[in-house]
Amino acid sequence: xxxxxxxxxxxxxxxxxxxxxxxxxxxxxxxxxxxxxxxxxxxxxxxxxxxxxxxxxxxxxxxxxxxxxxxxxxxxxxxxxxxxxxxxxxxxxxxxxxxxxxxxxxxxxxxxxxxxxxxxxxxxxxxxxxxxxxxxxxxxxxxxxxxxxxxxxxxxxxxxxxxxxxxxxxxxxxxxxxxxxxxxxxxxxxxxxxxxxxxxxxxxxxxxxxxxxxxxxxxxxxxxxxxxxxxxxxxxxxxxxxxxxxxxxxxxxxxxxxxxxxxxxxxxxxxxxxxxxxxxxxxxxxxxxxxxxxxxxxxxxxxxxxxxxxxxxxxxxxxxxxxxxxxxxxxxxxxxxxxxxxxxxxxxxxxxxxxxxxxxxxxxxxxxxxxxxxxxxxxxxxxxxxxxxxxxxxxxxxxxxxxxxxxxxxxxxxxx
Amino acid sequence: xxxxxxxxxxxxxxxxxxxxxxxxxxxxxxxxxxxxxxxxxxxxxxxxxxxxxxxxxxxxxxxxxxxxxxxxxxxxxxxxxxxxxxxxxxxxxxxxxxxxxxxxxxxxxxxxxxxxxxxxxxxxxxxxxxxxxxxxxxxxxxxxxxxxxxxxxxxxxxxxxxxxxxxxxxxxxxxxxxxxxxxxxxxxxxxxxxxxxxxxxxxxxxxxxxxxxxxxxxxxxxxxxxxxxxxxxxxxxxxxxxxxxxxxxxxxxxxxxxxxxxxxxxxxxxxxxxxxxxxxxxxxxxxxxxxxxxxxxxxxxxxxxxxxxxxxxxxxxxxxxxxxxxxxxxxxxxxxxxxxxxxxxxxxxxxxxxxxxxxxxxxxxxxxxxxxxxxxxxxxxxxxxxxxxxxxxxxxxxxxxxxxxxxxxxxxxxxx
Numbered sequence: 001x002x003x004x005x006x007x008x009x010x011x012x013x014x015x016x017x018x019x020x021x022x023x024x025x026x027x028x029x030x031x032x033x034x035x036x037x038x039x040x041x042x043x044x045x046x047x048x049x050x051x052x053x054x055x056x057x058x059x060x061x062x063x064x065x066x067x068x069x070x071x072x073x074x075x076x077x078x079x080x081x082x083x084x085x086x087x088x089x090x091x092x093x094x095x096x097x098x099x100x101x102x103x104x105x106x107x108x109x110x111x112x113x114x115x116x117x118x119x120x121x122x123x124x125x126x127x128x129x130x131x132x133x134x135x136x137x138x139x140x141x142x143x144x145x146x147x148x149x150x151x152x153x154x155x156x157x158x159x160x161x162x163x164x165x166x167x168x169x170x171x172x173x174x175x176x177x178x179x180x181x182x183x184x185x186x187x188x189x190x191x192x193x194x195x196x197x198x199x200x201x202x203x204x205x206x207x208x209x210x211x212x213x214x215x216x217x218x219x220x221x222x223x224x225x226x227x228x229x230x231x232x233x234x235x236x237x238x239x240x241x242x243x244x245x246x247x248x249x250x251x252x253x254x255x256x257x258x259x260x261x262x263x264x265x266x267x268x269x270x271x272x273x274x275x276x277x278x279x280x281x282x283x284x285x286x287x288x289x290x291x292x293x294x295x296x297x298x299x300x301x302x303x304x305x306x307x308x309x310x311x312x313x314x315x316x317x318x319x320x321x322x323x324x325x326x327x328x329x330x331x332x333x334x335x336x337x338x339x340x341x342x343x344x345x346x347x348x349x350x351x352x353x354x355x356x357x358x359x360x361x362x363x364x365x366x367x368x369x370x371x372x373x374x375x376x377x378x379x380x381x382x383x384x385x386x387x388x389x390x391x392x393x394x395x396x397x398x399x400x401x402x403x404x405x406x407x408x409x410x411x412x413x414x415x416x
Numbered sequence: 417x418x419x420x421x422x423x424x425x426x427x428x429x430x431x432x433x434x435x436x437x438x439x440x441x442x443x444x445x446x447x448x449x450x451x452x453x454x455x456x457x458x459x460x461x462x463x464x465x466x467x468x469x470x471x472x473x474x475x476x477x478x479x480x481x482x483x484x485x486x487x488x489x490x491x492x493x494x495x496x497x498x499x500x501x502x503x504x505x506x507x508x509x510x511x512x513x514x515x516x517x518x519x520x521x522x523x524x525x526x527x528x529x530x531x532x533x534x535x536x537x538x539x540x541x542x543x544x545x546x547x548x549x550x551x552x553x554x555x556x557x558x559x560x561x562x563x564x565x566x567x568x569x570x571x572x573x574x575x576x577x578x579x580x581x582x583x584x585x586x587x588x589x590x591x592x593x594x595x596x597x598x599x600x601x602x603x604x605x606x607x608x609x610x611x612x613x614x615x616x617x618x619x620x621x622x623x624x625x626x627x628x629x630x631x632x633x634x635x636x637x638x639x640x641x642x643x644x645x646x647x648x649x650x651x652x653x654x655x656x657x658x659x660x661x662x663x664x665x666x667x668x669x670x671x672x673x674x675x676x677x678x679x680x681x682x683x684x685x686x687x688x689x690x691x692x693x694x695x696x697x698x699x700x701x702x703x704x705x706x707x708x709x710x711x712x713x714x715x716x717x718x719x720x721x722x723x724x725x726x727x728x729x730x731x732x733x734x735x736x737x738x739x740x741x742x743x744x745x746x747x748x749x750x751x752x753x754x755x756x757x758x759x760x761x762x763x764x765x766x767x768x769x770x771x772x773x774x775x776x777x778x779x780x781x782x783x784x785x786x787x788x789x790x791x792x793x794x795x796x797x798x799x800x801x802x803x804x805x806x807x808x809x810x811x812x813x814x815x816x817x818x819x820x821x822x823x824x825x826x827x828x829x830x831x832x
Contacts, residue, residue, distance in 0.1 A: 030475075030479050032479075032482070035482075037482060039482065039483045043478075043482060043483045045478075045479070045482060046474065046475070046479035050474060051471070051474055051475060054470055054474055054704075055467070055471075058462065058466060058467055058470060058650070058708070059446075059462070059467060061651075062459075062461075062462050062650055063446050063448075063461070063462035064448050066448070066451075066453060066455065066459060066461060066781060067455045067458050067459045067781060067783065068776070068781070069651070070651075075651060101517065101518070101521065101699070102517070102673065102698060102699025102702075103673075103699050103700075104671060104673025104674070104675075104698040104699030105517065105521055105671055105673070105698055105699055108670070108671050108698075112560050115560075116559075116560070128685065131683075132674065132677075132683045132684065132685060133673050133674035133677075133699075135685065135686075135687075136672045136673060136674060136677065136687035137671070137673060139672060139687045140668075140669070140670040140671060140673075140687065141670055143532075143668060143670060143672075144528050144531075144532070144560075144561070144670040145560070145561065145564070146564055147564065148561070148562055148563065148564050178683075179683075228700065234474070234478055234703070234704050235477075235478055235485070235486075235700070235703035235704065236699075236700045236701045236702040236703040236704065236705075236706070237702070237704075238702065239699070252556075252559060253556070254524070254556040254557055254559060254560035255521055255524050255553070255556060256552045256553060256555060256556030256559075257518065257519075257520025257521070257549050257552060257553060257556075258520070258548065258549035258552060259520075261549075261552065265786070266786055267547075267548045267594075267595075267785065267786060268548065269544065269548060270551075270555075271551075271552035271555045271556065282518060282520040282521055282524075283517070283518025283519050283520030283521055283549075283652075283655070284518055284519075284644065284651070284652045285652045286518075286652040286653070286654065286702050286705045287650070287651035287652040287705075288470075288650050288651065288652065288653075288704055288705045288708055289652075289702040289703075289704045289705040290652070292474070292704055360484070365482060365483060365484070367483065369683065370681070370682055370683060
């Protein structure tokens, strides 16, 4: 007899894993033994391809070939090469995606670019429930612009469509809500925005690598996304940005550093933007961090995102099913309909913080989001159905035994 | 009999190296055998401490400790920790330097910050011979600001003081000219700018780690600098920025991402800047690239920058002496007075490009700067007097044998 605390057939997770076509991909990751990692949406785990690639870029390229590596190892085109790999994952044709800087910096660039493309008087519409940093960036840009700043409206999510009228020139949204996992219909909202003459900027940080995105087909104008979540590029990996081909001839961005110049090594006076999306580069690319992301992206070789997305939906629905079989203490705040949910499931609980800490002690790593959210994210490339079952089991044990009530779990750490 | 083509006593370089107190520091670098590397001002070589630090951050921290490393390995404070190490090298007291983003992005941040601090109507003064990217950034900011943009005057260097009058609100200069190595008097120009009521922004990319900087003593307002030149942080290493304590309470910057928020993990609505220089952070720090820089900075442990500067002056003067003993083909365009020169010596020659290529083939790596400059940089931490002698010897051999006239050296590579 085992100590099964989850109701339902014990074998179902094992059976699901046995028939999961993505199960072998887990071998591409170096995951700590015994850990169920449900925080790949904060920081993807280490792909096995990374240490070797890093040793090579550090010792052979930087160490042995020194400055000549800009040519000999084509560092100069790394932002484009990595950009094209990401383009492949988001339904973008060539020449529209570049890897550079952080999501925050990239968002500033595309915000300013969209602002200059759009007719005045400009107005940016976003939602109150957007990732706060995206709203901070609009605040920052507007403070710089002073009297010339666009209007900035932040709508409640259920009032978003109502607010999306002809006064709006830029719609700025994050596709997957970082707390609830609720997912916007990217194609539908893009069409709605364009129908009122607005440009759309999507933050795809919680989407890229796990959703079956089709940016070109949806006629998206601009997008940014993260390299260290579902792309597993390592802590603080550079982000990417997408600029639709149709805008590239007329668009400009204010962080016009030399790497975005048409001829960076001519050192000519006067900025002349590079052709295409390269004009969104600013300073020298972070070759070391970007090489880690480049290597991490090999995990996707030969995979179909539709398959990844399908498994993500199944993992989430399975998790909801198991957790709801525990009892009513945890309130589901993610959409129950998998088609409206990103790759995470979140529950509300007044003791969410100590619950997450107790789970971590039990080797189930999820995370807490203030003030009361237990957030469990999953990446179908390495998470199994058995992981989901083990997480639900640990959660039940914590709640049944009151493990989260122990005082050592109550003091919040700096980063939660 | 050897093939000595340099006139003068053969032993002098060896003697100088034998009495050089910095000579042992070369052992801290992993330099390719037989190569004379005179391009550390473009990309510093690999410090031996880096590969081990990188393996640790990748395999133990990211791989094994995953998301918990933000707390357990204090990733969250890495930008401040590395910033303080750099502060120590530039004469800055604590709390004024942070490591983040690229020089370009950081320059945009301090430009916008200075602009908001300064009285209107604003005017930025720079020099035509500044590093072009710094001027591109002003162009980019001004294009965004449109009608509200500050005036922007770009003076010839010899007219700079004349143009520095009460109409100027921001003086933007790079201390060491990237082509000629000519060095501005940082303290003098800072005082002159402040005497007319202007703020000063220094780009210290070609200064940091090789000059004996005293930013606090000179009462500098803002500065930015590079992590991959004389700090040896690796290709595209993050840069740093300096904001004088006296401005920190009243200053803001437009790239206001979550990492610069007072409580980044509260995810609260509305941007509230962090105390101090941390408000100049934007997105998630590039932990991998920044760890390489962190490890690289250990090379400076226990060194005095005054000693580094003294050797830099000697290396430069020795190089000029040897090259001028060759013949008159190469025109010195760097200041002959070492006290007015950064850590490089540049010569003009109509065939500069093929000369540099021929030198590289002879394992003397310098670089070419358009249209006709041979640029030889040196870092006293690893370059010896013997390196200088070998470079001069190779240069003489190339010029005497016409090695640079071979056709394979004429086609310019992408990155030069």
